[in-house]
Amino acid sequence: MSTTVKSAAVSHVGKIRANNQDSGYAGRQLFVVADGMGGHAGGDIASAIAVKRIMEADRPFTSAHDAEFALQSALVAANSLIAETVFDHPELTGMGTTVTAIVRVGNQLALAHIGDSRLYLYRSGVLEQVTVDHTFVQRLVDSGRITAEEAAVHPRRSVLMRVLGDVEASPEIDTAVVDIEPGDRWMLCSDGLSSYVTDEKIAAVLSSVPSPRDAAERLVRESLDQGAPDNVTVVIADIDKTGDSAANPPVLVGSAALPLEFAADPSRKALRLPTLLLHPLKALPEDSHFEPESDEFLQELIREDRRRATRRRVSWLVAVGLVIALIVTGLVVGYRWTQSRYYVGANGNTVAIFKGVQQSIGPISLSDVYEETSIRIDDLSTFEQQRVLDTISAPNLSSARSIISRLEDDSP
Incomplete structure (x- = not known):
């Protein structure tokens, strides 16, 4: 055509x-x-x-x-x-x-x-x-x-x-x-x-x-x-x-x-x-x-590009480091806050005071037993048994101990 x-x-x-x-x-x-x-x-x-x-x-x-x-x-x-x-x-x-x-x-x-x-x-x-x-x-x-x-x-x-x-x-x-x-x-x-x-x-x-x-x-x-x-x-x-x-x-x-x-x-x-x-x-x-x-000019440009790439990598690493630092700081602050909290709950067949919050991050628990008591869960009324099993939150240790005192009065 x-x-x-x-x-x-x-x-x-x-x-x-x-x-x-x-x-x-x-x-x-x-x-x-x-x-x-x-x-x-x-x-x-x-x-x-x-x-x-x-x-x-x-x-x-x-x-x-x-x-x-x-x-x-x-x-x-x-x-x-x-x-x-x-x-x-x-x-x-x-x-x-x-x-x-x-x-x-x-x-x-x-x-x-x-x-x-x-x-x-x-x-x-x-x-x-x-x-x-x-x-x-x-x-x-x-x-x-x-x-x-x-x-x-x-x-x-x-x-x-x-x-x-x-x-x-x-x-x-x-x-x-x-x-x-x-x-x-x-x-x-x-x-x-x-x-x-x-x-x-x-x-x-x-x-x-x-x-x-x-x-x-x-x-x-x-x-x-x-x-x-x-x-x-x-x-x-x-x-x-x-x-x-x-x-x-x-x-x-x-x-x-x-x-x-x-x-x-x-x-x-x-x-x-x-x-x-x-x-x-x-x-x-x-x-x-x-x-x-020219080879000389080209090599200088390549060296300059390498310097620029190095600066970019350093800047990136610094930025990543800052982000990681902020995340770690947030985790540390958050963990410290959780450890300022208390709650009353069951530790086997007895009542105990726990330090922390009733949460876990994967396999990591955010609470542990702070004080054990001699109060048996079976000795509590049905209402109090359920409360303990569900855990009773307390803003501080003094409040947690007050809850224990009331439970002792409830048990025979």
Whole structure:
């Protein structure tokens, strides 16, 4: 069955940012999302440069593997263009961008990916994240050191290990070729969506909104409704079962849709990439940042994570210790209170004064015989016999002895 691609691209500046550092492209067979970084005067330029260079790969390919190689080459070329731009405009030092891109070739997709923008596949009611985030916390998840739930609130979840920028001449880029099926819905997004909208909600929108444009706009609204401060960009590509040739025209969104402007600011201090700000976190006021993938830095992060884990364990142990101490204190206080009480009851065939209360905790009795008497239960009246067998409570020892005196008067 012949198929076409129905697509849409939507981008929004978000609720906090002054400018949109995201760029997106939905073409004939090529689809790209880039999330720029480097502050007000850098992130938008980096993502726009990358997307406009990668757009050149929106052309026919003889095979998906050729498209895969072309995408990888386009990302490397975009990386060089960003470095050249920084050389010509030093005030932009440190700008960079994530990129996730796919090209449809027949019944396959070629993809290239770097950073923490994402590619999702919605197929037969199931949503799958296809790409892997190039972040520090993802490294910890992959190594089994933390869970995905812990990664979502980890203080270092904003640290990117790989991006396009003016740091590495040959950045490591993930590439792959995957099969597609009629009815597939492929979605690319910046972390302005994935950091604020759950996978369950994304799947619900993709399953219930048939139009790619409407679905993309709905997902952007969902992100904004969650208070997302970051830019958010969504590109959706549907593998249309009908084979309708009326595919959507190519569209650019975000900073790539605007002219590039290099307004140098003499007062702007050139910053190195490891200290620059990226997209905001969903729970913390501080911004994300990029750190190059070096063993020294990675080991320092791991050591920091170990220290954090140790502090968490110590805090947990202290909390458990306090709870245990409170429980023990409560038990001691409660036991001492029980031992301030008395009652009169039967000790075999005679009457005795017991110290404690008429209760037990499992096999542990909370009372014992305090004073024995010579009063036989058989010598008491039927009424008093029943009272003794049921036990007679006394608030103190003096009251218990008064009860004994009355029973002695009742017995012959």
